[in-house]
């Protein structure tokens with residue numbers, strides 16, 4: 001029987017300018033643009049195999065880390081699969097010899113090679129790998145930016161994992177979402193000296209999910225309105241320039257400021273959302289002190305912390321400074337470095 005299969009992997013991305021808030025929850029259209037770095041550590045990836053065959057029993061099926069998950073009607077996964085099938089139909093309409101895969105059931109198996117409970121975003125890499133693997137299976141001609149339109153509807157931050165390196169998710173202006181997509185600001189080779197240290201402060205599942213937390217912020221925070229109108233737009237321009245110029249001090253200043261702005265709007269939500277804990281705040285103090293000492297000695301900033309919807313820290317630093325950062329973090333937090341190889345480098349999603 002004819003059976004087609006494609007396997008790809010996509011890495012986690014960590015935002016420097018944070019996505020927090022939707023203006024359209026059905027289409028996943030954000031209230032502000034965001035910008036992230038795609039990590040490429042081999043142990044922070046989702047690997048997805050998609051296959052299709054005319055002989056499969058009816059109905060699409062999905063397994064996550066070996067456990068079957070329901071593909072709920074009208075849910076995000078189903079929306080992504082329907083959009084990918086539509087693009088496959090266009091391929092089949094143009095080429096009558098192309099197998100009619102769009103009519104066949106799909107089997108999708110996805111694995112994260114990092115613990116989902118570690119509090120690191122798995123939806124971003126997972127949905128990016130899912131969309132990318134089916135695009136390869138279907139041999140779609142669409143660009144990664146066009147594919148990001150579909151990945152975005154699986155999970156907002158997933159659209160940024162379609163690219164390696166430094167990636168912007170442009171919020172767009174249209175109501176149909178056709179211009180809310182990811183673009184690469186710079187590839188991994190542009191600035192390979194930037195590394196990321198992941199500090200797992202807690203591997204407990206987070207109390208407030210991003211999806212519900214951000215909509216509570218949209219509904220109740222007055223500070224969010226200031227952030228999306230006046231704070232994020234100039235930062236997007238400034239951080240893109242800093243990346244182009246490889247200006248670490250500006251990159252670090254904006255990354256830390258935006259993490260703090262994001263957690264401030266969480267606190268300004270009713271009821272307030274607390275993602276940071278005492279260890280997170282202690283890490284902030286240590287990095288601020290390292291940077292103060294560096295500035296006092298006439299150097300630039302040496303490190304930037306950033307926190308997502310949980311207490312775990314990601315610290316960006318240049319490769320040359322990373323041994324000192326790791327040593328300092330280890331001295332202050334001897335138990336906290338759980339990951340065997342904490343250095344992240346930048347990468348492209350790779351087809352295998």
Ligand code: 2P0
Nearest residue numbers: 015018019155156157210211308309
């Ligand atoms: C980000 N986060 O930019 C921000 C920073 C968390 C804090 O993107 O509802 O899991 O699936 O679109 O993508 C988390 O949000 O939410 C997120 P949905 P998602 O990385």
